[in-house]
Amino acid sequence: MKKHILVVPGDGIGQEVTAVGKKVLEKIAEKFGHEFTYDEALIGHVAIEATGEPLPAETLEKMRASDAILFGAVGHIKYDNDPHAKVRPEQGLLKMRKELGLYANLRPIKLFDELLEASSIKPEILKGADILFFRELTGDVYFGKRERIEDGNSAYDTMIYSKYEVERIARKAFEAAMTRGKKLMSVDKANVLESSRLWRETVQAIAPEYPEVEVTHQFVDSCAMMLIKDPKQFDVVVTGNLFGDILTDEASQIAGSMGMLASASVGDSTGVYEPIHGSAHDIAGKGIANPMASVLSAALLLDISFGLKDEANVIINAVDQVLKAGFRTGDIATKDTPKDMILGTDAIGEEILN
Amino acid sequence: MKKHILVVPGDGIGQEVTAVGKKVLEKIAEKFGHEFTYDEALIGHVAIEATGEPLPAETLEKMRASDAILFGAVGHIKYDNDPHAKVRPEQGLLKMRKELGLYANLRPIKLFDELLEASSIKPEILKGADILFFRELTGDVYFGKRERIEDGNSAYDTMIYSKYEVERIARKAFEAAMTRGKKLMSVDKANVLESSRLWRETVQAIAPEYPEVEVTHQFVDSCAMMLIKDPKQFDVVVTGNLFGDILTDEASQIAGSMGMLASASVGDSTGVYEPIHGSAHDIAGKGIANPMASVLSAALLLDISFGLKDEANVIINAVDQVLKAGFRTGDIATKDTPKDMILGTDAIGEEILN
Ligand SMILES: CC(C)[C@H](C(=O)O)[C@@H](O)C(=O)O
Numbered sequence: 252m253k254k255h256i257l258v259v260p261g262d263g264i265g266q267e268v269t270a271v272g273k274k275v276l277e278k279i280a281e282k283f284g285h286e287f288t289y290d291e292a293l294i295g296h297v298a299i300e301a302t303g304e305p306l307p308a309e310t311l312e313k314m315r316a317s318d319a320i321l322f323g324a325v326g327h328i329k330y331d332n333d334p335h336a337k338v339r340p341e342q343g344l345l346k347m348r349k350e351l352g353l354y355a356n357l358r359p360i361k362l363f364d365e366l367l368e369a370s371s372i373k374p375e376i377l378k379g380a381d382i383l384f385f386r387e388l389t390g391d392v393y394f395g396k397r398e399r400i401e402d403g404n405s406a407y408d409t410m411i412y413s414k415y416e417v418e419r420i421a422r423k424a425f426e427a428a429m430t431r432g433k434k435l436m437s438v439d440k441a442n443v444l445e446s447s448r449l450w451r452e453t454v455q456a457i458a459p460e461y462p463e464v465e466v467t468h469q470f471v472d473s474c475a476m477m478l479i480k481d482p483k484q485f486d487v488v489v490t491g492n493l494f495g496d497i498l499t500d501e502a503s504q505i506a507g508s509m510g511m512l513a514s515a516s517v518g519d520s521t522g523v524y525e526p527i528h529g530s531a532h533d534i535a536g537k538g539i540a541n542p543m544a545s546v547l548s549a550a551l552l553l554d555i556s557f558g559l560k561d562e563a564n565v566i567i568n569a570v571d572q573v574l575k576a577g578f579r580t581g582d583i584a585t586k587d588t589p590k591d592m593i594l595g596t597d598a599i600g601e602e603i604l605n
Numbered sequence: 606m607k608k609h610i611l612v613v614p615g616d617g618i619g620q621e622v623t624a625v626g627k628k629v630l631e632k633i634a635e636k637f638g639h640e641f642t643y644d645e646a647l648i649g650h651v652a653i654e655a656t657g658e659p660l661p662a663e664t665l666e667k668m669r670a671s672d673a674i675l676f677g678a679v680g681h682i683k684y685d686n687d688p689h690a691k692v693r694p695e696q697g698l699l700k701m702r703k704e705l706g707l708y709a710n711l712r713p714i715k716l717f718d719e720l721l722e723a724s725s726i727k728p729e730i731l732k733g734a735d736i737l738f739f740r741e742l743t744g745d746v747y748f749g750k751r752e753r754i755e756d757g758n759s760a761y762d763t764m765i766y767s768k769y770e771v772e773r774i775a776r777k778a779f780e781a782a783m784t785r786g787k788k789l790m791s792v793d794k795a796n797v798l799e800s801s802r803l804w805r806e807t808v809q810a811i812a813p814e815y816p817e818v819e820v821t822h823q824f825v826d827s828c829a830m831m832l833i834k835d836p837k838q839f840d841v842v843v844t845g846n847l848f849g850d851i852l853t854d855e856a857s858q859i860a861g862s863m864g865m866l867a868s869a870s871v872g873d874s875t876g877v878y879e880p881i882h883g884s885a886h887d888i889a890g891k892g893i894a895n896p897m898a899s900v901l902s903a904a905l906l907l908d909i910s911f912g913l914k915d916e917a918n919v920i921i922n923a924v925d926q927v928l929k930a931g932f933r934t935g936d937i938a939t940k941d942t943p944k945d946m947i948l949g950t951d952a953i954g955e956e957i958l959n
């Protein structure tokens with residue numbers, strides 16, 4: 252198979268972990284006889300430094316020309332505590348999502364058995380949990396109108412959804428549920444929000460098209476509680492952009508660490524595959540970041556964008572083998588992990604590649 | 606002390622648990638020689654059924670005339686799945702909060718040692734966790750303009766904050782931090798939202814008034830993750846209405862069960878004390894609801910609205926004794942709890958009263 256992959260490492264540990272993800276793709280191509288070509292592009296803080304823009308036109312062009320994108324992270328502490336910054340790394344991320352029409356963000360939450368002990372949650376509560384989140388990614392309060400008013404003394408953001416936006420993400424979630432446990436939970440705050448009431452009635456209207464899928468509706472506060480209390484009751488979850496942002500970060504704890512979680516953002520054209528962890532500037536440049544989320548993002552890329560299921564499984568198994576052999580990065584080590592089994596980013600990358 | 610307390614049980618299990626909370630107040634009055642008078646009023650679904658209004662004018666009048674309010678819960682499944690309902694129980698709750706100026710919602714999260722095993726989270730992660738949330742309660746997307754547009758095919762809500770709203774809740778949180786661990790975490794989504802950037806800059810501007818307090822700012826997604834990963838790192842948390850709704854429900858799992866958590870809503874006049882659990886219609890009327898959140902709400906009422914710390918501690922100790930004696934309600938029982946130690950609402954209420 253001939254494919255063109257764009258690598259966009261972005262900021263912080265994005266650089267380190269994406270390098271490992273790319274190596275894994277190269278290895279797979281070699282092993283299975285695929286012809287993958289690569290290009291690289293800037294986004295986020297590194298793009299602002301180089302060009303003044305968080306998403307330079309050149310990057311967007313390269314993205315549109317790609318068959319799939321392996322993405323790192325964006326963000327920098329410099330902007331976080333400066334509420335007045337006009338240009339911000341995150342603008343690049345949001346613009347990319349909007350421009351490429353990446354309305355569906357898939358976040359599979361599944362625990363490798365070897366990591367049962369790495370989570371704060373009890374093993375017996377976790378064992379067998381397997382959740383697939385569909386987070387809507389191009390609507391909601393992320394893209395509604397926002398501004399300062401009253402001489403800067405008030406500020407608002409607009410949480411807004413249109414029916415067609417809810418329909419298309421809900422359909423993707425229903426389709427996925429059909430191939431899994433046939434359970435779909437839609438999460439909203441319909442007891443307060445009008446946009447949530449639109450969300451709920453739209454999902455309700457689609458449900459009869461999938462009579463085999465058991466649909467439930469939950470308020471976001473209640474869902475945040477249930478995820479910890481009993482994660483095994485979930486199968487597929489569909490929710491809006493903001494609620495999805497919060498709930499999937501929370502749910503990362505079900506998988507032991509954010510360092511293990513990959514995501515796929517898909518929609519009308521090319522797909523973006525990225526760890527759900529951010530740029531993590533506190534550990535950037537130290538060579539200790541867990542690259543497995545990027546490696547598993549590469550697996551998702553092969554699976555979803557190229558339909559290469561066998562290749563994806565080879566990667567997932569390689570990660571599993573490395574964990575079974577006892578190797579860990581700092582974020583997934585427990586007090587029982589021998590010191591010499593705790594490896595850095597590149598070293599654990601080498602183990603995965605072997 | 607002479608005080609007038611309004612009891613507002615509301616919907617579902619609100620009825621059952623508030624009855625126990627009230628009995629505890631009566632017992633305390635008797636024991637300490639206070640003269641508490643009581644009245645009762647309707648809110649939510651039961652108020653709609655009786656008067657057509659979720660917050661009848663009579664209820665609001667009685668609330669204004671009270672020294673403190675012991676509150677149950679509002680909500681009914683009937684409205685939840687009907688996105689078109691014009692009148693909803695929750696409107697009564699929100700209107701009460703706004704009309705009474707209850708802008709500060711305090712939610713203490715603390716685990717009774719006896720319940721270490723009742724949580725999904727590992728005991729060693731939980732032990733010693735003690736968090737006080739300040740949730741802003743009269744602003745945000747709960748009270749901004751909302752409507753259907755484009756022939757009902759789109760809907761929006763407005764997430765809005767003004768500086769003075771952030772200032773007054775932040776000050777309360779800083780004051781509380783001074784009496785505790787002197788750590789304050791402010792939670793927002795300032796990397797995306799303008800209202801969050803206003804929030805963050807306002808908290809930053811107040812911080813120098815409390816030089817002893819160590820202030821950190823976290824994004825809400827990251828905070829949702831940290832609460833489970835390492836709850837012990839938190840002291841006081843201040844956040845907006847929507848993020849507070851989600852994070853405190855999630856954090857309830859730190860305390861083993863929502864059935865254990867009380868909250869205080871205070872501001873300009875009378876205070877409202879209520880469990881953070883909702884109306885829970887699935888178990889309403891069965892006599893199995895855990896009344897301890899209402900009992901602990903009564904303790905908060907005495908402490909915060911009347912300044913009766915000793916009386917409040919008597920209640921907290923009584924709950925602790927009942928737990929130490931091994932009594933449980935269903936929600937906090939573990940597989941090791943003997944069947945005959947699992948009591949219903951009234952029976953465990955009697956144990957607390959003894
Ligand atoms: C960096 C930030 C804008 C982003 C988001 O909120 O979407 C991130 O948290 C994510 O989940 O991809």
Ligand SMILES: CC(C)[C@H](C(=O)O)[C@@H](O)C(=O)O
Nearest residue numbers: 442443472679680695698850
């Ligand atoms: C019932 C609902 C409107 C309410 C809220 O969201 O504020 C509840 O969840 C709460 O936390 O008190």
